[in-house]
Amino acid sequence: MPSVMQPWRNSFMSTSQHFILLRDLNQGRRFTGLSSPSLPYPGVRSFGLEPAADLPPEPAISLETLSPADLRDAARDPDVLGVARSMPTRLISPTPSDAPGAPAAAATGPTWGVRAVGADRSSFDGSGVSVAILDTGIDRNHPAFAGMAITELDFSGDGDGDVNGHGTHCAGTVFGRDVDGQRIGVARGVSTALIGKVLGDQGGGGSEMLFNGMEWAIRNNAQVLSMSLGFDFPGLAANLISQGWPEALATSAALEGYRMNLRMFDRLLAMLEARAAFNGGTVVVAASGNESRRPQFELSASVPAAALGVLSVGALGEGPSGFTVASFSNTNPVLAAPGVNVVSAATGGGLTALNGTSMAAPHVAGVAALWWQAIRERGVPVNAGAVQARLRAMASLDGLAPDQDVLDRGDGMVQAP
Template structure:
């Protein structure tokens, strides 16, 4: 028996009864979703299943994916030597143009799936924080790590000690899903349940600075006495299965956009590259940032001749944003400067909220596809130092909508 995750569309039978078509998971085209007014309804079940149980479930047409649970972990940042303070606006907020934008994210609900939040921090005063703990324990459990608090501060934090840290400080509704424990680890079922919760709760943006822990699963199995070859094979199958499950959830989100406008998912690219060792020591974007329809974000640093890509930032992101010397909220009060694609991701999550707000004022349908299109088309490709590889910085530096009529 093994702990398994079942991703199901609870409206599948109703859609079939009304003559609606199902999902085309091969091309993920517009045929998936709902006709006759019946949207998909994702559900996540976690059960102990035998191989026979799993095979039986795979014959159930309402089951979109079934996979073994695997560990997830935060994309670990490092503390910066930069002083946590000074000036009136963080360099990241200024670099993406949020400080001069006509928009502040008002009216847009965001979700942060991470280690939780310090709800008493002054940066979150006036924000209605809907907290849910998927790791066990009370929903009110605070952030015992610091990672989630820092990320949330960059998205919607209010000024701290006269310093603007938030890209979208007009946000007043935030969903805080604790999908990682205070040690920064969790299970993939926690992430999937958090995603479903956020989407069902009306979040228009989901920010996640975490990844599937493939090496961690191999180590866990070996520590349990599994032969290395078998541990690697089982871990690979779990990794592939979890990617399919993530894609199945994203497919349903995309189909549901016909009814609720959709949700934009933003994820950190990962910190596995080590360009300080060799220019060729580059690791590609990790999952879930590499999954279908996710906006992956790489990390940038300030340079004398323009922006540079951080040595640790994984290559092939869709967009890039400030990820070095990023000052944001610190658990217990005050601020701290951290480095990581974890710090770049919330800049883009905040910008996505600004683009939702900006698009709401235009005479066009308000959808996640439209928001993503504007976000990706508004990048700055001229802010970089000479020699920065396009593959490393993606389509460019993500930017805020400047003003009305964008």
């Protein structure tokens, strides 16, 4: 029999037998005729449904040690929707300045990113929208988060808080309040935030931590979910080699793990889409990655940004002829947003400027909160699909420098309502 393991740990458990299983807790209940949802879904009737009409998908993640026979049994289990090898994750590290001559951030007023997405001109502020951020945690005592209802849950084993600073910077861009007269937050009316610490203090973790964090955010009805992290394919291969695996086999196993985790994301996002009829669903935003090195090397968006249903985000910077794609920004994003010289909250207080698609994704998450509020206040049912459609349809090419490839900037610069 498989043994169930602690789902969050300090480091990646690298043997070949550790697998993540995705189940739908309501799968069996549907076949038994049970018709009462296991959780309240206050938005059901706004979609013309009765609460007892059906059961929403209830994702459940577990990390288990499986023998080859156990793995075959899991593949035949109708309640198991996905199986993936546990693999290391890491934050998408900020990069050195892409444009040394770029203008410095103003000491007061909105940051250039807030202005570029039009949040400073919007009549919406994200009020009433629940946002989840899965990252390195948050410095909840920073003035940028004063008065907010923040729920933290540590999946890394390193404890609440944010020693690293990456998560705090991302959170500040999404919903941070003004700091010393400077506006850093796109949706500074957001008052409820779910902060899942899925990366440890050194910026690393495991894919089971991320999937558990997503499950937690989904169960708590997050309407917007932001992630600025990636899967460490080279790290998994190196880990297996250190255990004595031949290099070729370790590389193949790492590739298999990467593929399995991508498929796991696809299945989990499909469950999210199905839940939209019950609670409106969740807009999922992810950084496309910083692995490209233009003009010599360009890489496509990495997992989780490459998963179906995820709004992947590329990074733009300011230039003399307009907004330009950052040299590090991976190709094939859905949207683009400010990702160079982005000023936001620093762990311990104050502000700091960072570069990366990690900084671009929170701009899109903040604008998603604005659109969620805008559609809701028009008196029509709002769901994740409607918000995603608005984000893509209203993205702008105005202000972009000439000859910015569509494969690099996606639909364009995200725009607030």
